[in-house]
Amino acid sequence: MAKSSVDTRKIAGVRDYGIILSPVITEKSSMMGGVVFRVHPKATKDEIKRAVERIFSVQVQEVRTARVMGKPKRSMKSTGRRAGYKKAYVSLKEGQTIDIIEGL
Secondary structure, three states: OOOOOOOHHHOOOHHHHHHEEEEOOOHHHHHOOOEEEEEOOOOOHHHHHHHHHHHHOOOEEEEEEEEEOOOEEEEOOEEEEOOOEEEEEEEEOOOOOOOOOOOO
């Protein structure tokens, strides 16, 4: 069987898109040096790093994560809470960029 000339480890798969849910576009995230993503709650830093590298074809220097607690909300007399989520702060290596808002 002939070897494929394309390295399959560098191509983004369905699992990668399941890890990176959406970009977080806020004033604070735009002031940072890197990019902020909303990620799957059970994703590890290594999985997030590989997913970003495969999807955007960049080199990731560091990944920091934070769990965000949902805000309390009230409807009539009952109280509840919005769903919490996990976000990842991704720092890219020198000279690397991801243009998230292109096309908006």
